[in-house]
Amino acid sequence: MLLSVKEITDSCLFKNATLKTGEETISNKSVEWVSVMESPVENFVRENEFVLSTGIGCHENSDELLSFIKDVYDSGATALAIATGRYIFEIPEEVIQFAEDREFIIIELPWEIRFADIVHEVMNKLNELKQSETMRFREVQQQLIQKVLEGRTLEHISGFVEQELSRSVLICNEKRQPIAGSADPDEVFTLWKQVEEKSATHESNHPRHAEIKKVESGNVELIHLNIQSDVGRKGDFFILSESGNRMKEQEMMIAEQAVVAAALWFTRNSAVIEAESRMQNEFLLGLAKGETMSEEHVASHAEFFKYNLDLPYLCIIGFPEDLKDSIDHNAAPDESRRTKLDRVAIYIKEGMLYAGENVQRQVLFAYESDQVIVFVEASSSPAPDAVNQFLDLVERRFSHLLPGVTFSWGIGMNKDGVRNFSGSFQKATAALEMGRTQRGIGKRTYFDETQMNRLMLNLAGNEEVKDITISTVSPLVEYDEKREMDLIKTFITYNNNNGNVSQTARELNLHRQSLLYRLRKIESLTKLSLVNPDDLFLLNFSIRVWSTGVIKMKTGHLTHKWDRND
Known part of the structure; x- marks a missing residue:
């Protein structure tokens, strides 16, 4: 759906405006x-x-005005509305002629109309269209997923997609045998052979479009997308359309969801692959947690899953902050919690594997509860550069596969080395907890950013330090769970601002009295004074140790976990 100039000018704001040129094209x-x-x-x-x-720079100078309008037209603008009565009193005839020759729309506005009102009106209309498009995309996305979950045939799914795209499609299995769709296989394969014989043309550098290949022949365009599941390539998805009828962004998103649905359909029909995926996940989690396994067990599983364990790996742990709300919002009412999470896990793993292929690094993937655990092959490049490149690709991918979900990341150390899965996992876990607690959600936190992180992680293993930390921090955590006041974040911000109440209140967006109330509550719960240097040190130290994530208390707020088996 697109917003036309006519829809804008039909607004009451334009009732006294005059359309000078473009009457024939204003609706298009x-x-x-x-x-x-x-x-x-x-x-x-x-x-x-x-x-x-x-027209402030063109006062009483028709040549300047014409030059200005030429520049606006050459920039690809749709229309130009000029307020007359102050700097421009009448639009010159040569300007009108220039616009008419090019079917460029010029509107004359009375000086009294405020630009702010017009901008507000147009933005409202654009936002309404965007929301409508988003809702429609989610409806299509959900219908495709639901058809897979209901066990519908792939022919039924392809028919639904063809109706939505108004184009014919062809779905092939991994052996490139046609199994669904109305497109002529001979025509499709003839066109596709041209792509295989030449270097494929990518649509763009966009993480989604980068996977799309196309070829044009005569008045026909063939678009190709790989059907990729959690264990590899499953087939091909072809779309046939007229060359002049380019696929819009919304249609491209529907096409991608159709490919995801096809991948889910293949996966759903392969119980063996599903069992293998679970074994793969359990094996990698065992390595990450340092479980005792014989050399023969490790070697046989690594060979079976095609893992090269003799490469150096860096652990990255991701936490989807609002995944639960997103799943509940987009899922069907009768869809089980396990089904929802398994479906999302496929999305996440697909995004990770895609990013690994693009940076040409081995990627080992697992998930546990609400955490995404990834071991990425370490490189000779500086860790932040390589990791940021990988995570940039992942997040751009997730922005389309999991719209509205924000990830926090914890990253181990690039020099953790070969077969140090457990050590790198612990560091990534600590970095994630510290980042979420100290810096907020949606951040990337590296374990080796500061020496303080390493010190706190080591101290957190001491039993006396654990006791002191629990006795100091637990009253704040328990109160936060009941009242949702986030006293820990309040203290961290207050301490980072060196006790400056005004600055802390501004940063937390709190009234000064509300902040003072929180600070007094912290003192009463911990029995520590925020003006006593020793008490302040103890509280800061305890919260820093707790932020490593090593110390777990029996409270959902601290672990931030939600059960996959709910």
Whole structure:
């Protein structure tokens, strides 16, 4: 769905405006942005932009005005609305002629109309369209998933996709044998042979579009997507359409969800693969947690899963902060919790494997409860550079597969080495807990960022330190669980601001009196004074040790876990 210029000008704000040019195209020209622009234009106007101007730099100079309008037109703008009465009193005839020759829309606005009101009106209309598109995409996404869960045939699924895209499709298995879709296999394979004989043309650098290959022949365009499951390639998804009818972003997203649905269909029909995936997960978790396993057991499983354990690996742990809400919002009412989580796990693993292929690194993946555990082959590059490249790809992938979900990441050390899965896992776990507690959600925290992290992790293993930490921190945690006041975050922010109440209140977006109430509550619960240096040190020390994540108390708030078997 697109917003046309006519839909904008039909607003009551434009009742006294005059359409000077573009009457024949006003219903067909789409608007994606709105801006206020004066000369010079340079590269500040985007394609399909609705531009507002007072012509302030062109006062009584028709040549300057014509030059300005040429620049706006050349930038790809959809329409230009000029407020007359202050700097421009009448739009010159040569400007009108220029616009008419190019079917460019020019609107004359009375000076009294405020640009802010127009911008507000246009943005509201664009937001409404965006929300409508998002809702429609989620509906299609859910219907595709539901068809797989209901056990519908792949032919039924392909028919649904063809109706949504208004294009014919062809779905093939991993041997490239046609199994569903109405597209002519001979036509598809003839076109696809041209792609295989030449270097494939990528659609863009976008993480999704980078997997899409296309070829044009005559008036036909063939688009190809790989069908990828949690254990590898499962087949091909082809889309046939007319060359001039390019797929829009929304259609591309539907196509990707169709590919995901096809992958789920293949996976659902393979109980052996599902069992293998569980074994794979359990094996990697065993390595990560340092479980005792014989050399023969490790070697046989590594060979079976095609794991090269003789490479150096770096552990990365991801925590999806709002995954539970996202799943509950998008899932069908009668869908079980386990089914929801298994479906999302496929999305997550697919994204991880995709990123690993793009950075050309071995990736070992597992998940436990709400945590994503990944061992990525370490490289000679500095750790942050390599890890950031990997996680950038992962997050861009997740933004489409899991819209609305934010991940926090904990990263071990690049030099952890060969077969040090347990050590790197512990460091990544500690980094994740410290990052979430001290820096907030949605951050990437490296264990080796500071020496303090290592010190606190070692101290957390001492029994006396554990006792002191639990007795000091547990009253705050228990109170936070009951009242959701987040006293720990309040103290960390207060301490980071060196006790500056005003600065802390601003950072937490709290009223000064509300902050003072929280600080007094911290003192009363811990029996420690925030003005006593020794008490302040003890409280800061205890919270830092607790933030390593090594010390677990019997409270859901501390572990932040939710049970997969609910």
